[in-house]
Amino acid sequence: MKKEIKKLDEVTIRFAGDSGDGMQLTGSQFSDTTALFGNDLITLPDYPAEIRAPAGTLYGVSGFQLRFSSQDTNTPGDHPDVLVAMNPAALKKNQKDLLPGATIIVNQDAFDLRNIRSAGYNVNPLEDNSLDGFKLFKIPISSLTANALADSSLTVKEVARCKNFFALGLMYWMFNRPLEPTLKWINKKFKKVPALAEANTKVLNAGYYYGENTEIFETRYTVSPANLPKGTYRNISGNEALALGCVTASLKSGVPLFLGSYPITPASEILHQLSTYKNFGVKTFQAEDEIAGITSAIGASFGGYLALTTTSGPGMALKTEALGLAVMTELPLVIINVQRGGPSTGLPTKTEQSDLLQAFYGRNGEAPIPVIAASTPGNCFEMAFEAFRISTKYMTPVILLSDGYIANGAEPWLIPDESSIPELSVKFRTEKEGFAPYMRDENLARPWVVPGTPGLEHRIGGLEKANITGNVSHDPDNHHMMCELRAKKVKNIENDIPETEVFGEEKGDILVLGWGGTYGAIRDAVIRAQKEGLSVSQVHLHHINPFPKNLGNILKNFKKIIVPELNLGQLSKILRIEFLIPVESFCKVKGLPFTAVEIYSKISSMSGGKK
Amino acid sequence: MKKEIKKLDEVTIRFAGDSGDGMQLTGSQFSDTTALFGNDLITLPDYPAEIRAPAGTLYGVSGFQLRFSSQDTNTPGDHPDVLVAMNPAALKKNQKDLLPGATIIVNQDAFDLRNIRSAGYNVNPLEDNSLDGFKLFKIPISSLTANALADSSLTVKEVARCKNFFALGLMYWMFNRPLEPTLKWINKKFKKVPALAEANTKVLNAGYYYGENTEIFETRYTVSPANLPKGTYRNISGNEALALGCVTASLKSGVPLFLGSYPITPASEILHQLSTYKNFGVKTFQAEDEIAGITSAIGASFGGYLALTTTSGPGMALKTEALGLAVMTELPLVIINVQRGGPSTGLPTKTEQSDLLQAFYGRNGEAPIPVIAASTPGNCFEMAFEAFRISTKYMTPVILLSDGYIANGAEPWLIPDESSIPELSVKFRTEKEGFAPYMRDENLARPWVVPGTPGLEHRIGGLEKANITGNVSHDPDNHHMMCELRAKKVKNIENDIPETEVFGEEKGDILVLGWGGTYGAIRDAVIRAQKEGLSVSQVHLHHINPFPKNLGNILKNFKKIIVPELNLGQLSKILRIEFLIPVESFCKVKGLPFTAVEIYSKISSMSGGKK
Amino acid sequence: MTTNTEIKYTAKDFASDQDVRWCPGCGDYSILAQVQRTFPDIGVPKEKIVIISGIGCSSRFTYYMDTFGMHGIHGRAPAIAGGLKIARPDLSVWVAAGDGDLLSIGGNHFIHTCRKNIDLKILLFNNRIYGLTKGQYSPTSEKGKITKSSPYGSVDYPFNPLSLALGAGATFIARSIDRNPKHMQEMIKKAADHKGTSFVEIFQNCNIFNDGAYDHLSSKDTKDDAVLVLEHGKPMIFGSQRNKGIILNGTKPQVVNIDEGNYSINDILVHSETDDNPFLSYLLTYLSENPDYPTPIGVFRNVLRPTCDEEIQNQINYITEVNGKGTLKELFHNTTTWTVE
Amino acid sequence: MTTNTEIKYTAKDFASDQDVRWCPGCGDYSILAQVQRTFPDIGVPKEKIVIISGIGCSSRFTYYMDTFGMHGIHGRAPAIAGGLKIARPDLSVWVAAGDGDLLSIGGNHFIHTCRKNIDLKILLFNNRIYGLTKGQYSPTSEKGKITKSSPYGSVDYPFNPLSLALGAGATFIARSIDRNPKHMQEMIKKAADHKGTSFVEIFQNCNIFNDGAYDHLSSKDTKDDAVLVLEHGKPMIFGSQRNKGIILNGTKPQVVNIDEGNYSINDILVHSETDDNPFLSYLLTYLSENPDYPTPIGVFRNVLRPTCDEEIQNQINYITEVNGKGTLKELFHNTTTWTVE
Ligand SMILES: Cc1ncc(C[n+]2csc(CCOP(=O)(O)OP(=O)(O)O)c2C)c(N)n1
Ligand SMILES: Cc1ncc(C[n+]2csc(CCOP(=O)(O)OP(=O)(O)O)c2C)c(N)n1
Ligand code: SF4
Ligand code: SF4
Ligand SMILES: [Mg+2]
Ligand SMILES: [Mg+2]
16 A cells, blocks of 8 residues: 655654653654654653653653754754654643644553553543544554564563554654664664564564554655755764763863762763763762762862863752852863752753853852853753863853753754864963962963972962962952952953854844753744744854853844743843843743744734734 | 040040950950940951961951940941050051051060061061151050069969050040949959959059059040930840840740851851850750751751851852752741851951842742841841741741851940830641641741641652642643742732831932941941032942832932942842842952941042032 | 550551652662551651651652651751751651762761761661662762763772761661561661661662662572571571571671581670670671671661750750740840940 | 982971961971971872861961962862872872861761772861861860850760771771870871871860860870870780780770789780771770770771772773773764764
């Protein structure tokens, strides 16, 4: 039977099932294959806070969404076109995100009484017409999987665990993707357990040919490869990119990397990644707490390492005292805060941007620290490198903000040409002549002198320092001067960072000004609004303290400024301080990223409709 | 010989000597006597950071300044009229603060070669005319003390230690104060060591009669009692007043007080004070660190105590994670930060106001906390009470900012009529019917239910809470709503605090807007400017988050707003956020309080001279 | 602790209305069950029981118990609980904590609680792994362990939590194991009965990230030879034949066979929980460090000393008795005063 | 540690240009002097020595030594030093810390440093008081102590710092006293020689806020009977007549007189620093808890185990040898890639 093939520009799929159903794996296999196929794409995993909640419960549902496209893609999609729901809970939890007409594929076998009840349904949703309006496909995935493995030596439990590959195979068929990449992966992964390799291969094929051969499906779809810039690509998540960026800074400076860290969601992955890079000379130290994480890094920095500490919200709060020490000792140090829902322990697995003011002001005393923020998974790479550039050049701690959304999300990343990455020139002073610990160069940076340098023995610390000599000083005028010097050093960085770029016209009605992981949603919304003729432009900030020098002028060129943030208006506050201008805060504090539609609607309503 | 008696309106004296010279004692005796005599006064001790630095060094100099007056007094005086310098280092360190014509009394015996060198002089400053222009009295205080005690059984070391009483006696003579209060104090203090009691009495008298009998002094002075409101007075320092305010809140609410704290300068005195109030039911817990200080207080609050934690700069930084927990659990808690010079360990013994932004924003996530600030030693009492009022009424942590200047400074305090202090009504819910942990009253406060209440068992914690039930909730809309609810609860407090008052005209050219311990210097400066006919008014904030409701309107009534702060402009930033108005920051970050003259000069230069 | 004889609870009375969300098979279920089974017998009305936890899988414990409770912040449970107990000595305050929570980030509060002998009941859910953050090594993980944060094997030595507690001055230390419900109930009961810091280390299996960590101590085949069950006043005998025993050879413990003729039961060390001098306890905590010895479970040490919370209360009572209850007037006038008429 | 035989230092080479600002008479002066006298002999060039401290009177130590140094923040010296040592195993890294600094706020870093056996040399300036903040009780203050924050006597039991270190797994622990310069020099030297965490508790007099705390251990009249000087391989004999000794009675130490005929020198426990099993060390740390026993000084325990810093370095060296030094290319391509032409 020959099925119709429909060409689409883009598709959003969400895989959802129990924590134990392997949805993260299914999603990432689909992504990898799709990336290899040449689509642009963005992925968004959504784990529950529980490790493995009881089967069938709503809070045990794990999801993985991806959007792939023949065009440039900026978000993982607002509303899935296709939902694969492995059980009633997955259906229940995700149905509300679907628009009418969406495709739903369910594992019919999982809709037994117990699961239906666990999900909080009174009646079987597959049978009460509540899904009218959706394209519903009820497929007995479990039985089909079991059938395919009827001859296998696997246990019933093991067989059951293969069912995600059936769903994956079916999706490969539906979206016309090759099976080879996953088959290759299966063979590598289960090299030592041939029975599993064989079973998964069988089931993947079974899923694929189920689509091909049954009459349930009339249509399959194809999304042509995107017109991506030439080059070699890999998939990269934000946390992977941060790790890569840090190691790159180390290789490009010739200075080894030290990470002092304490595990915390959603930042732990950076620690995991970096602890694999031993042959890059990376030293990782899993400390007893966040305070030891940062202070061990300060020690390593004193010892001449590129020093890094990574954390998230509550852990950041614990590091603030030590941040002051880094400010006073003027040692280079990079602090990455992968933000999550707050306050307190808050929503550990959810995304948020609510630590910006803390990054600016969360310390005792006048303790200025540069703040930068990454906007996409791939951009995390550049920002990590930039953090080390600023930190070593200016002898200062630097706070780099990421968030749970871009940390876990992934996208294809054009691997940069090694030679295109600038060298990071780091100088350790060894010259005795004329040395003083708090003398300053043209960037107001003091010299970095590491223990082991003969004749340059000196002491630093957290008490106020006398200018130049660095001795402890209680002198009133010196203190005022040092406070101003430290502030000025940070402020001066504005001369050393790129001007920010306006996407769209340089002047107009509305400027959408964002920072961090909201980039994609804003970009998609702005593109749509621009297409509709609205006078809208976008500026997205990567440097926040200090701001790019041209920002003030840009702001003057727009009638209204919208600042979408996943907090209650933190960048807005800083803009008011800095530029004394009113801005329109567009706030969402739901533990979820913005959808492009939300921002588009805001733009649209603020512009009073089309122009 | 009858000496001339000159009547003065006010006098500023500074006692200065080695850390071991007993200058703090001398100063406080003079203050107590002067207060008893009926003057208004303010005192300002100035300790070195070292406990007891080597004798004769500049950094070992300890000082105590007081200003007493026949009028209302707001500052300890900008420039001493009289400096008592017990050694060369004391002279060297303090001379720069004197205006020409000031009186200097030195212990001539201490000006030996060793001390002169230690102080960093090349030649004896008493002999090189460098003190021309001052009224210099060279008095061999050590020898005169030794003479007075020629018959005593004390050791040479003990005799030497009495010399501060000679200086004190001399000052009593010079300013026409009675000896009795100090004599009484000596007898009580040395009750068990009669030899010391006798010696100090002798030396005090010797000092007094030295003034009376020698011809060196031609004039003595008197400052008439001030026209203070009727009532009973005591001297009180800011830290004492904080302790008293907290205990008062406890007595007036009938709820016992718990302090969890870790020692830190300049806040430790509150812990010391409160640990003496055992028969007031106060429980003090010296914790292993600041984190245990605040978290033990959170535990006590859960248990139904008025919970307090006290600290300073670096300690505040360590408490920020737990502050988030207090916000999320919506438990009452008062956090007192007695600010000192920062960043990092900074200038531990010096004053500063640089933790305001930290108080506002120093936490992960959206974690709003009310912030109030004390303005004078006496005002610390009211603000401590106010902190508990807000915290229990709204079920919220409250940050109360003090600073090293008002913490250590002292002034006469009109003991309030007990009945004039309002009751603090605190209700613990015991009613089972209709109870839910996160239901809210008209103030948006949730119920305070303490363990031990049968049938009301419930669990709270740092994960996001479902509205009403308080169960853990990952629901997106609930999270947004709860973030807004918590913000609104704090914002609503503006309806429950007094409008701020304008000192001077309600409209005019210049408004001097301050907060915290700068009150006195601003008040003196504004009075002077007003006297000179300048159009200047003062507003001094005690409630900062939220601001008093009328502040916005007041600001509109002035052409220029000056904000003097002991930081780089932190309140200014918050004003810009809140009111979007430009203000003129007048910053000083020198570890020292403002002098009235500094602020007056600023006002004067901004107003372009007289009107 | 107030004894309440009227109310008779059952385990079910201590179950809250919240769904238990641990992974199926997690050892935490057993701990929850044993606590719920034991609490009816500790003689405390349930409104007087408070459970404080930090953050971790184990710290969710609080939500599942129908008592008062606070799910605090990571590592701070002992400090929160300490403040509560000092404020309210009338309450029975329990801490439920993971090995990361209590010994890594919370290590300082833990040792200071032991030192001060604050009357808290601390249950350590020791699964030798970070569960909630998905599998990093913890301060009790064995050296060389391969985890997400130690892909080439951890270089850290583990804490022996009981040695640490002893070194910090703890007055009650015990150990049990998730797969031995009866024994655990006994330990929980004894911890409840002790006045002072009670520390119970519970070996808990995390079947997701560190499955089988304690198999040799709980599987039928091996456990009798691997576990030494400590009983006060009894000789330290173990083994499937109950013929192995511990003797002290100078300062070194030694495992001997009492069936082979060289040693008899009379040579075997007799356990005493209540020795004021802690050497025996040290010796016992060390045994599990060395594969030559069995791993003891039971109460290692149980001595009485005044607790921090009662001493603070006593001081208050005493001073109040001597000076009378403080009044506002007294407070305001506790220094020199003068009057302006 | 690199041995450098060319340069011959004197104590003066280790004195910085900063005025020493402790109170006249403070025990810290002696510690500074002994360190400056010992450092010429530890065989490390001075640019390779780093001293890290926290905050406290004692923590000012850093400023007075002409080596590299960091005066960190309160309690965090071991963590700062640990990071430095792991980054730079070639350095000799020392921690100077007060009892509040190391054991109160810094307790967690301290125990984890001991556990991980990071090769740091930790000198505890134990004056049993908070000096710099002007006299509050510390975690080593005796129970009942009256201080500014305990006007009616502290209710807390003190830590025994050596027991705590042992409980945490320390490989080298020793004790000395400010008034015994020669002994202290010996301890500092031995601490320097040990590879792994070396912990030296130094009894230090604070003559301003806790004067005389150790008088009985240093005054001529009492010290011989009050102090037991430990020497490896030697029997534990002490007393002005050198006729008292320690024996082990079951699990309990006992002081006996070898002149009275019941016991001879051969009955006396012989000290061994290097026992792998730590009971003897535990026994010795406990002695000072009890007035019936003398207070031991000297090296209690000194055993060798691979250190954290070297193990991390070894792992790096090994993986680098196996996989080759990482390159940018390898880094970027360490997963599936595809090419768009
Ligand atoms: C301040 C802070 N740091 C880190 C975390 C992340 N975190 C949560 S639980 C946990 C450790 C969990 O391990 P354990 O305490 O052993 O408990 P388990 O999950 O194994 O029961 C960590 C590191 C956090 N929530 N807060
Ligand atoms: C975070 C922080 N908390 C508290 C302090 C205040 N503080 C400084 S030193 C000190 C304790 C001093 O005692 P100790 O460590 O025993 O040193 P000593 O002065 O006795 O040598 C304290 C509490 C601080 N500087 N920083
Ligand atoms: S991850 Fe481990 S410890 Fe956590 S609930 Fe699952 S099995 Fe239990
Ligand atoms: S206060 Fe004590 S410890 Fe500090 S310097 Fe003075 S004598 Fe030494
Ligand atoms: Mg664990
Ligand atoms: Mg001390």
